[in-house]
Amino acid sequence: QQQVKQSPQSLIVQKGGISIINCAYENTAFDYFPWYQQFPGKGPALLIAIRPDVSEKKEGRFTISFNKSAKQFSLHIMDSQPGDSATYFCAASPGGNKLVFGAGTILRVKS
Amino acid sequence: DGGITQSPKYLFRKEGQNVTLSCEQNLNHDAMYWYRQDPGQGLRLIYYSQIVNDFQKGDIAEGYSVSREKKESFPLTVTSAQKNPTAFYLCASSILWGSSGANVLTFGAGSRLTVL
Numbered sequence: 726q727q728q729v730k731q732s733p734q735s736l737i738v739q740k741g742g743i744s745i746i747n748c749a750y751e752n753t754a755f756d757y758f759p760w761y762q763q764f765p766g767k768g769p770a771l772l773i774a775i776r777p778d779v780s781e782k783k784e785g786r787f788t789i790s791f792n793k794s795a796k797q798f799s800l801h802i803m804d805s806q807p808g809d810s811a812t813y814f815c816a817a818s819p820g821g822n823k824l825v826f827g828a829g830t831i832l833r834v835k836s
Numbered sequence: 837d838g839g840i841t842q843s844p845k846y847l848f849r850k851e852g853q854n855v856t857l858s859c860e861q862n863l864n865h866d867a868m869y870w871y872r873q874d875p876g877q878g879l880r881l882i883y884y885s886q887i888v889n890d891f892q893k894g895d896i897a898e899g900y901s902v903s904r905e906k907k908e909s910f911p912l913t914v915t916s917a918q919k920n921p922t923a924f925y926l927c928a929s930s931i932l933w934g935s936s937g938a939n940v941l942t943f944g945a946g947s948r949l950t951v952l
Contacts, residue, residue: 731878734876757939759939759940761941766945766946767945767946768840768842768926768928768943768944768945768946769879769926769941769943770943771940771941774939774940814878814879818939823869823881823884823894824939824941826871826878826879826880827878828876828877828878829876829878829879
C-alpha cells in the first residue's frame with residue numbers, strides 16, 4: 726500500500742531548466758514532508774523539508790511547494806545543473822513517527 | 837566524523853545461505869532502521885528499533901531478522917527464506933521518536949546483495 730505517490734518516475738531536463746517532481750498523499754495525519762537526494766551508489770541525504778503550516782520553503786535553488794487542501798507537494802529545482810542528476814525521494818510522516826517514502830524520481834540534467 | 841558505516845559494500849550469496857549485513861553508527865542516535873531499495877519501488881522499511889533490545893517489523897520483514905544488543909549496532913540477517921533477496925540495503929538512524937528532529941534520517945552508504 727503506497728501512501729505517498731510520486732511522479733514522474735524519470736525526468737530529463739536541460740541544463741539551466743526547471744525540474745519539477747510531484748508527490749501526493751492521503752493520510753491527513755502526515756505533518757512532515759521531506760525530500761531526500763541520492764547519488765548512485767550512495768545513501769539518500771536530506772535535501773529540504775516542509776511542515777504544513779507554510780505553503781512554500783526555499784533553500785538556494787531548491788523549493789518545496791505545499792498544497793494542504795489538495796494533499797500534494799512538489800520539489801522545484803531552478804537552474805538545474807548536471808550535478809543535480811540523482812534520484813529524488815519525497816516522504817511523509819505523522820507526528821515524529823517513521824517516514825513513508827515515495828517510489829523515487831531519477832533526474833538527469835543534460836549539459 | 838559522525839556517521840553510519842555499513843559493511844560489506846558488495847556481497848554475493850548462493851541460494852540457501854544466510855548472510856548478515858553490518859550497520860554501525862556513532863551519532864548516539866536511539867532509533868535505527870533497515871530499508872530495502874529496488875528500482876521503481878522506493879525505500880521499503882524492513883525492521884526498525886527505537887531502543888536497545890527492542891525492534892519492530894516494518895512493511896516487508898518476512899525472510900529477514902535483526903538484533904539490537906548495542907545502541908550503536910543494528911545488524912540485518914537475510915535468511916534463506918527471503919525469496920528475492922537481491923537488492924540494495926540501506927541502514928539509517930535518527931534521534932528518539934517524539935523529539936524535535938526525530939523525522940530526520942541519516943543513511944549509510946548501503947550494501948548491495950546479489951544472489952547467484
